[in-house]
Amino acid sequence: MRKWWFAAVxxxxxxxxxxxxxxxxxxxxxxRGSEQLWWLWVAMGVAxxxxxxxxxxxFFTGAWEALxxxxxxxxxxxxxxxxxxxxxxxxxxxxxxMFPSAEMTDVYYDVTVVVTAxxxxxxxxxxxxxxxxxxxxxxxxxxxPKTARVVxxxxxxxxxxxxxxxxDVVVVRPGSKIPVDGIVVEGSSAVxxxxxxxxxxxxxxxxxxxxxxxxxxxxxxxxxxxTKVGADxxxxxxxxxxxxxxxSKVPIQRIVDVVSGYxxxxxLILAISGFVIWFDFGPAPxxxxxxxxxxxxxxxxxxxxxxxxxPMALTTGVGLAATHGILIRSGDALQAAKKLDTIVLDKTGTxxxxxxxxxxxxxxxxxxxDAILAFAAAAERDSEHPLAxxxxxxxAERGLTPLEPTRFEAVPGHxxxxxxxxxxxxxxxxxxxxxxxxxxxxxxDDATRLADEGKTPVFVALDDRAAGVxxxxxxxxxxxxAAIAALRKLGxxxxxxxxxxxxTADAIARRVGIDRVLAEVLPQDKAHEVRKLxxxxxxxxxxxxxxxxxxxxAAADVGFxxxxxxxxxxxxxxxxxxxxxxxxxxxxxRISRATMANVHQNLxxxxxxxxxxxxxxxxxxxxxxxxxxxxxxxxxxxxxxSVTVISxxxxxxRFKLAEVGT
Amino acid sequence: xxxxxxxxxxxGLAAIGLVAWFFWFKRSVGVQAxxxxxxxxxxxxxxxxxxxxxxxxxxxxxPVRLLFRREExxxxxxxVVLPDFGKSAALPTGQVVPLEFLxxxxxxxxxxxxxxxxxxxxxxxxx
Numbered sequence: 001m002r003k004w005w006f007a008a009v010x011x012x013x014x015x016x017x018x019x020x021x022x023x024x025x026x027x028x029x030x031x032r033g034s035e036q037l038w039w040l041w042v043a044m045g046v047a048x049x050x051x052x053x054x055x056x057x058x059f060f061t062g063a064w065e066a067l068x069x070x071x072x073x074x075x076x077x078x079x080x081x082x083x084x085x086x087x088x089x090x091x092x093x094x095x096x097x098m099f100p101s102a103e104m105t106d107v108y109y110d111v112t113v114v115v116t117a118x119x120x121x122x123x124x125x126x127x128x129x130x131x132x133x134x135x136x137x138x139x140x141x142x143x144x145p146k147t148a149r150v151v152x153x154x155x156x157x158x159x160x161x162x163x164x165x166x167x168d169v170v171v172v173r174p175g176s177k178i179p180v181d182g183i184v185v186e187g188s189s190a191v192x193x194x195x196x197x198x199x200x201x202x203x204x205x206x207x208x209x210x211x212x213x214x215x216x217x218x219x220x221x222x223x224x225x226x227t228k229v230g231a232d233x234x235x236x237x238x239x240x241x242x243x244x245x246x247x248s249k250v251p252i253q254r255i256v257d258v259v260s261g262y263x264x265x266x267x268l269i270l271a272i273s274g275f276v277i278w279f280d281f282g283p284a285p286x287x288x289x290x291x292x293x294x295x296x297x298x299x300x301x302x303x304x305x306x307x308x309x310x311p312m313a314l315t316t317g318v319g320l321a322a323t324h325g326i327l328i329r330s331g332d333a334l335q336a337a338k339k340l341d342t343i344v345l346d347k348t349g350t351x352x353x354x355x356x357x358x359x360x361x362x363x364x365x366x367x368x369x370d371a372i373l374a375f376a377a378a379a380e381r382d383s384e385h386p387l388a389x390x391x392x393x394x395x396a397e398r399g400l401t402p403l404e405p406t407r408f409e410a411v412p413g414h415x416x417x418x419x420x421x422x423x424x425x426x427x428x429x430x431x432x433x434x435x436x437x438x439x440x441x442x443x444x445d446d447a448t449r450l451a452d453e454g455k456t457p458v459f460v461a462l463d464d465r466a467a468g469v470x471x472x473x474x475x476x477x478x479x480x481x482a483a484i485a486a487l488r489k490l491g492x493x494x495x496x497x498x499x500x501x502x503x504t505a506d507a508i509a510r511r512v513g514i515d516r517v518l519a520e521v522l523p524q525d526k527a528h529e530v531r532k533l534x535x536x537x538x539x540x541x542x543x544x545x546x547x548x549x550x551x552x553x554a555a556a557d558v559g560f561x562x563x564x565x566x567x568x569x570x571x572x573x574x575x576x577x578x579x580x581x582x583x584x585x586x587x588x589x590r591i592s593r594a595t596m597a598n599v600h601q602n603l604x605x606x607x608x609x610x611x612x613x614x615x616x617x618x619x620x621x622x623x624x625x626x627x628x629x630x631x632x633x634x635x636x637x638x639x640x641x642s643v644t645v646i647s648x649x650x651x652x653x654r655f656k657l658a659e660v661g662t
Numbered sequence: 663x664x665x666x667x668x669x670x671x672x673x674g675l676a677a678i679g680l681v682a683w684f685f686w687f688k689r690s691v692g693v694q695a696x697x698x699x700x701x702x703x704x705x706x707x708x709x710x711x712x713x714x715x716x717x718x719x720x721x722x723x724x725p726v727r728l729l730f731r732r733e734e735x736x737x738x739x740x741x742v743v744l745p746d747f748g749k750s751a752a753l754p755t756g757q758v759v760p761l762e763f764l765x766x767x768x769x770x771x772x773x774x775x776x777x778x779x780x781x782x783x784x785x786x787x788x789x
Contacts, residue, residue, distance in 0.1 A: 061711075065710050065711020065712060067711075069711060069713070069714070070684055070688040071685070071711075071712050071779075071780065071781070072685055073779045073780075074779075075736075123737075126737070130737065244748065246750075247741055247743050247776060248743070248745065248748065249743065253778070254745075257772075257778040260779065261778070262686070265681050265682065265686060268685075269678050269682065272678050273678065275670075275674060276670055276671055276675075279667065279671075280671060307777030307778050308777055311777060330748065
């Protein structure tokens with residue numbers, strides 16, 4: 001700011017003394033053509049040179065460095081503009097005989113000094129405002145704890161967090177930050193994860209639960225085993241992803257880049273053209289007018305407003321999303337999210353909690369509930385299907401110990417076959433049993449009833465006889481219904497995709513307010529279903545959490561991985577929701593729309609500013625209205641155009657208070 | 663037209679031609695990145711009013727490490743972006759910042775500052 005103060009202090013008197021004949025009292029002291037005025041202008045020339053050398057030196061060094069690379073930037077325009085005004089004035093002062101009339105020998109040192117002061121002020125304001133756009137990532141970096149208490153050789157020691165290694169047992173006291181990622185081995189507590197997930201409610205943690213570094217332990221003490229440290233922690237990954245996304249480019253920016261590449265030299269060409277036209281066809285004194293027009297044209301052009309329009313909005317928008325536990329991977333994702341009209345939600349783990357449990361066991365005549373569950377659990381104990389885990393857990397809850405299968409075969413998307421010594425167990429859909437020659441009989445009615453209740457019926461056959469139906473239900477997440485209503489309110493068609501049978505799927509869909517259901521879709525066909533929707537001309541988002549969702553997430557225009565999901569799903573996605581709630585999707589889409597609207601406002605502003613400012617500076621209004629823009633007004637407009645773009649981007653930060661959340 | 667108008671007009675047209683040629687028709691051949699241990703191709707890039715060198719030739723299929731050293735405080739250059747490789751880095755003044763990527767397809771790829779004011783090219787040649 002010292003550079004600004006220096007220029008500003010000189011700018012005041014320079015402006016007043018440039019036209020003393022217009023000021024009562026001074027007109028007599030410095031009459032036009034007098035020696036006193038000449039000496040006054042000499043003093044102003046020296047002062048203006050000092051301003052250029054001290055306050056404006058960055059423009060000249062910046063312009064020179066750019067010129068060495070055969071490039072031109074804002075510094076080039078300001079340096080040539082202010083330099084030209086000073087050189088013209090000095091020649092007029094020292095060699096007035098070179099000019100045909102006395103009027104042409106007026107000086108423009110005020111232009112040199114005031115323009116420099118205004119542009120320096122504009123740049124200072126710009127730096128301050130730019131700092132605010134990247135506050136979000138700085139906040140994330142600031143979350144990283146400095147030290148950790150670990151157990152080494154049986155004693156607790158406090159060490160720098162960088163020295164924690166995977167496998168260390170870390171001790172966290174009440175009110176302390178969790179230093180790295182890990183799995184709880186001892187103790188119980190509630191942990192505030194809001195800084196990472198955006199969820200305000202503390203989460204209960206006990207043995208085997210995952211804890212995230214940088215979150216805040218509240219009431220109890222915990223001991224956990226470190227699983228991820230240094231650059232591998234969730235926080236480090238988030239910071240890296242946010243940084244990369246902020247520096248990425250929105251597709252529209254590629255067009256802007258082409259314009260920017262030509263912009264500054266084009267302004268130089270316009271300034272030269274303006275000079276020639278005013279010199280050839282302008283009023284007298286032509287040389288003075290031509291110079292002023294050229295200088296004004298150089299100064300009013302603002303390549304920075306154009307260049308900053310998109311990155312500033314992107315930085316703020318991606319940062320805003322991160323503070324809500326939403327990681328937007330790139331500018332492409334942001335632009336694509338704005339255009340979405342259809343959203344496909346995977347049922348299990350997205351709409352539902354993702355922890356299915358056995359709710360009913362209906363035995364066929366001659367079979368016992370416990371026997372059915374025990375055989376089913378024995379057959380399913382080697383299966384990786386989520387429903388298999390529910391059956392095994394259901395058997396364990398009833399105190400049943402499943403036998404070890406002698407042979408096991410999984411048929412993905414259909415069911416499993418297992419042999420328990422001489423006995424053969426089939427578990428799966430009705431069609432799977434029928435294909436093996438087993439008729440469901442009366443159990444079919446029970447299965448229909450259970451499916452209508454939103455439960456998934458699984459048929460169990462023993463030795464080629466239908467033995468019973470096990471019903472499994474996955475509870476719907478508490479806020480799924482509200483989030484789906486909010487998505488519909490955003491104008492999106494909400495589609496549910498699931499491998500479940502049609503009846504179960506319809507029942508869940510009805511409960512949460514979804515009217516289009518893609519049921520009985522095999523895991524490998526989810527991506528195909530997404531592409532089919534795209535072929536209908538829809539811009540499709542896919543929300544999922546499992547490994548089997550990864551191809552569909554990649555195929556969608558925007559893939560949302562719900563953060564309770566797997567690393568594979570997160571890798572394949574465009575947006576990661578750290579928290580497991582669908583509300584994050586609503587927030588992400590709202591933020592994307594707001595950010596893209598901000599980008600468009602900024603670009604429109606920058607194009608309109610330059611598109612209107614340049615013709616006015618060139619004197620296009622002069623023939624009609626006699627209006628010719630002053631270079632000082634041009635400098636004022638130029639400085640504030642950049643600041644306006646950044647301030648508009650910063651406006652996005654207020655968005656969270658008013659609109660995010662459902 | 664008076665003689666001074668003719669002189670100004672001709673001079674102006676010449677200046678326009680010069681500006682267009684100087685800024686838009688530059689085409690440097692590029693500096694070949696040197697092979698270093700680990701199979702990397704490495705090149706130091708000075709950031710000061712532009713990128714030096716501003717054209718870097720590399721072979722496709724081998725990892726590239728560009729070492730950026732920014733020697734100015736102008737806000738324009740505080741970040742470098744390689745949009746085609748999804749890479750970016752903040753460039754604190756006076757520090758060497760590595761940026762690694764793997765070019766698989768021959769072609770020309772740009773690296774720029776965040777605002778697209780400073781520009782450089784990576785020329786990926788078939789191995």
